[in-house]
Amino acid sequence: MSVWRRYLVKDVTGRLVDLPSSLLDRADDGTAPLPHFAGRCVELVAAVIVGDRKSHARVTELAFTKLYFDQMGYVDAAKRERMIRLMLESCADRRCPQPPRDAGPEDFDRLSRRAGAARDQLIREFGWEPKPAERDAALSRLDPARLRGTRPGPVRTLH
Known part of the structure; x- marks a missing residue:
């Protein structure tokens, strides 16, 4: 195969x-x-x-x-790097199964907002x-x- x-x-x-x-x-x-x-x-x-x-x-x-x-x-290497960075940022809220002990709810809200914004930007710039x-x-x-x-x-x- x-x-x-x-x-x-x-x-x-x-x-x-x-x-x-x-x-x-x-x-x-x-x-x-x-x-x-x-x-x-x-x-x-x-x-x-x-x-x-x-x-x-x-x-x-x-x-x-x-x-x-x-x-x-x-x-375009710069665009390729941007795409990779956005891909990594877009899944940041899904990568951490255990929160750090000192993390508060506002940390997770901020992470979730950043990841959502990265997903939206990824779709706008690189999605078809x-x-x-x-x-x-x-x-x-x-x-x-x-x-x-x-x-x-x-x-x-x-x-």
Whole structure:
């Protein structure tokens, strides 16, 4: 069994087109830019696919997000760091199962407000809420079993 990633980006016409993971990896690690994305924010579909590449592969995870590129076409490192920081802050109120002994209720209220604000900011800056047709289009392009017509019935949409 294999596990691999596939990416789709929304082009200027609104269609979802493939973005090879090797190209995205090089733009992310600073070794080769994607000049056509320079200075842009693109809507990205990231999929994890598990199974045999030739016959029984299935989309197991599907994420819709915004990805920012710097003026040269590399993944914007500052935006990436901000996203990670917001992700960590957004779950701060869920990470601590045992409160510190000296913590009072106002500490938890403050933590909860900060985490909620981080979640809201994360959604505003990096979230992409696709329309149902966009989700279906992504699944149609990404799910090999669906393309071959070997899976009966409707396909679950993963978030």
